[in-house]
Amino acid sequence: QSALTQPPSASGSPGQSVTISCTGTSSDVGAYNYVSWYQQHPGRAPKLMIYEVTKRPSGVPDRFSGSKSDNTASLTVSGIQAEDEADYYCSSYAGSNNLLFGGGTKLTVL
Amino acid sequence: EVQLVESGGGLVQPGGSLRLSCAAFGFTFSSYSMSWVRQAPGKGLEWVANIKQDESEKQYADSVRGRFTISRDNAKNSLHLQMNSLRAEDTAVYYCVQRRALAFQSWGQGTLVTVSS
Numbered sequence: 001q002s003a004l005t006q007p008p009s010a011s012g013s014p015g016q017s018v019t020i021s022c023t024g025t026s027s028d029v030g031a032y033n034y035v036s037w038y039q040q041h042p043g044r045a046p047k048l049m050i051y052e053v054t055k056r057p058s059g060v061p062d063r064f065s066g067s068k069s070d071n072t073a074s075l076t077v078s079g080i081q082a083e084d085e086a087d088y089y090c091s092s093y094a095g096s097n098n099l100l101f102g103g104g105t106k107l108t109v110l
Numbered sequence: 111e112v113q114l115v116e117s118g119g120g121l122v123q124p125g126g127s128l129r130l131s132c133a134a135f136g137f138t139f140s141s142y143s144m145s146w147v148r149q150a151p152g153k154g155l156e157w158v159a160n161i162k163q164d165e166s167e168k169q170y171a172d173s174v175r176g177r178f179t180i181s182r183d184n185a186k187n188s189l190h191l192q193m194n195s196l197r198a199e200d201t202a203v204y205y206c207v208q209r210r211a212l213a214f215q216s217w218g219q220g221t222l223v224t225v226s227s
Contacts, residue, residue, distance in 0.1 A: 003154070036213040038155070045205060045220055046147075046155065051213035089155050093212045097169035098159040099145075 004029065004090055004102035011108040012080050020105045022073040022090030028100055030071035034093035037066060037075045040104075041086045049088075050075060077107070084107040112136045112216040114206045119221030126196050126225070132189040134205030134219060140164075140184040143209040146191050148202035150221075156202075159191065160209070174200075196225045 004073040005023040012018040022029065022037075029035060034055045038046040048057055050066035055072065063078045073092070077084055113135040122128050130146070148159040159180040160169045168180050179192040189206055190209040 032212075034212040038214070045217040046166040046214070047217070048210070048215050050212055051210060051215075057210075058216070091155075091157075091214070097160060097167070098171075099160075099212065101155040101157065 004092060004100050006088075006090060006105045008107065009106045010102070011110055012077075013110045014081060015079050017076060017078045018080055018107060019074050019076045020088055020090075020107065021090075022075070022102050024071050024073075024092055024094075026071055028030045028071075028092045028094035029068065031074050031095065032093045032096070033068070034065065035068055035073040037064075038089045038091065039084075039086045040089065046089065080107075080109055082109050093110035112208060114208065114216060114218030116204065116218045116221035117205050119204065119223045121224045121226065122196055123227050124197060124225055127192070128196065128223060129192045130191040130193065130204055130206075130221060130223070132186045134189065134206075134208070137208065139182075139187040144180075144182060144189045145207045145209055145214060146180060146189075147205045147214060147217075148200075148223075149205070150199075150202040153202075158204070161189070164187070196223075197219050198225050201225050 037050040040046040053068045054066045066075050088105045115133045118130040145160045161180045177195045181190045205220045206218040207214045208216040
């Protein structure tokens with residue numbers, strides 16, 4: 001199965017909102033409410049930011065939010081801060097115990 | 111606090127074998143499914159394998175099925191990945207990951223596997 005599609009880059013100035021998309025198919029993103037998002041700073045392990053499309057783990061700031069429409073999921077960072085500059089990856093369940101990742105999006109805070 | 115500590119990475123020749131281990135601390139290991147996820151240098155994340163709490167189910171990515179074996183020892187709070195017939199394209203940082211349903215909740219710091227002659 002192919003990876004999910006993310007834009008390679010996104011950017012915004014501090015305080016702005018930025019949305020990163022994650023496009024799959026009717027067999028993965030569109031079929032299940034099991035989309036998750038991960039933040040990865042250079043040289044560090046990924047960190048879970050959103051799970052089951054919209055849920056935030058304890059400790060994740062509420063400026064991070066998730067949504068989904070049809071075959072596309074989105075991560076929105078509202079009021080971005082310098083520390084939000086990182087790579088972001090989406091993941092979706094694809095049935096038959098398969099989990100797909102997106103190619104990643106580098107978020108730059110201008 | 112959840113802590114996952116991987117070990118066993120290193121340099122191996124193509125066709126060789128390596129066994130990765132992950133020691134788990136700070137949570138009831140036997141209550142969670144666990145996974146391995148890898149990341150090739152400069153590339154994105156790739157799910158490798160899953161194992162259920164009681165080892166009743168194991169799943170593998172197509173790219174490693176038949177070559178890699180995931181296992182766990184709940185008595186020792188440890189997760190393992192036996193990697194055989196290694197290829198250059200298996201070169202990556204391998205992460206041990208605690209699962210939360212169908213998300214990857216907590217990650218170790220990773221261990222680097224390099225397959226090269």
